[in-house]
Amino acid sequence: MFSTTVTADQFMQAITDTLYMVGMSLFVGALIGIPFGILLVVTRPGGVLESKWLYSILNPVINIIRSLPFIILLVAIVPFTRLIVHTSIGTSAAIVPLIIYIAPYIGRLVENSLLEVNPGILEAAEAMGATPFQVIWYFLLPEAIGSLILSLTTATIGLIGATAMAGTVGGGGVGDLAIVYGHQRFDTVVVVATVIILVIFVQGIQSLGNTLARKIRRY
Numbered sequence: 001m002f003s004t005t006v007t008a009d010q011f012m013q014a015i016t017d018t019l020y021m022v023g024m025s026l027f028v029g030a031l032i033g034i035p036f037g038i039l040l041v042v043t044r045p046g047g048v049l050e051s052k053w054l055y056s057i058l059n060p061v062i063n064i065i066r067s068l069p070f071i072i073l074l075v076a077i078v079p080f081t082r083l084i085v086h087t088s089i090g091t092s093a094a095i096v097p098l099i100i101y102i103a104p105y106i107g108r109l110v111e112n113s114l115l116e117v118n119p120g121i122l123e124a125a126e127a128m129g130a131t132p133f134q135v136i137w138y139f140l141l142p143e144a145i146g147s148l149i150l151s152l153t154t155a156t157i158g159l160i161g162a163t164a165m166a167g168t169v170g171g172g173g174v175g176d177l178a179i180v181y182g183h184q185r186f187d188t189v190v191v192v193a194t195v196i197i198l199v200i201f202v203q204g205i206q207s208l209g210n211t212l213a214r215k216i217r218r219y
Helices: 008-042 052-067 070-076 080-086 091-115 120-127 130-169 173-183 188-218
Strands: none
Touching: 008 052, 008 091, 008 130, 008 173, 008 188, 052 070, 052 091, 070 080, 070 091, 070 130, 080 091, 091 130, 130 173, 130 188, 173 188
C-alpha cells in the first residue's frame, strides 16, 4: 500500500483516469481549437481570407471563455454537462468542461504560433498564384509546425492542471485522489504522491514536446 488509506490499485486507476481525461480533452479540443486558431490568423485584417465580421465574433468569444477560471466554468456548465453525458460527476463528465476550457486556449496558442511565420513567405506564395487554402496548408502550417508542437505541449500541461482541479467536484483522476484521500482525510503521503505523479507527467510531456520540436526544426 502507498499509505494507510490508498492502495496501489487506486493510484493506478487515478492515473488511468487522468490520462483518459487529458487524452480525450486534448484530442477533441485540438479538433476545435486548431481551426479556430487558423481562422483567427487568416480572417484578421490583412489576412489571406480577411473577414472583419467573422474575426470580430470569434476573437471576443475566445477571450470571454478564456477569461473564466476553470473551476467557475466547471460549475457554471453543470446543466450542459448533464445534458451531454447525463451526469455531472466522474471522468466522463469532467471531459465536457475540459474541452470547453482547452479549445479556445489551443486556438489562441495556435494563433500566436502562426503569427510567428515570416509574412514574406506568405506574400511569396500568393505572388506565385497559390490559393488561400494552398497558402495555409503548404506554407503557413509547415513553417509553424515546430512552434505548434510546443503550443500543444503547453496546452497538454494546462490540461493536466485542470484535471487535477476537476477533482474538487468529483471529476476523478489524481486530483480527486488528492482531495478525497489526501486533503479530507489528512493523509500527507497521498498528497505528496499525487504531487510527484503530476510533476512526472509535466516533465515527461514537456521533454517530449521539446524533443519533437527540436528535431522538426532541424529539417
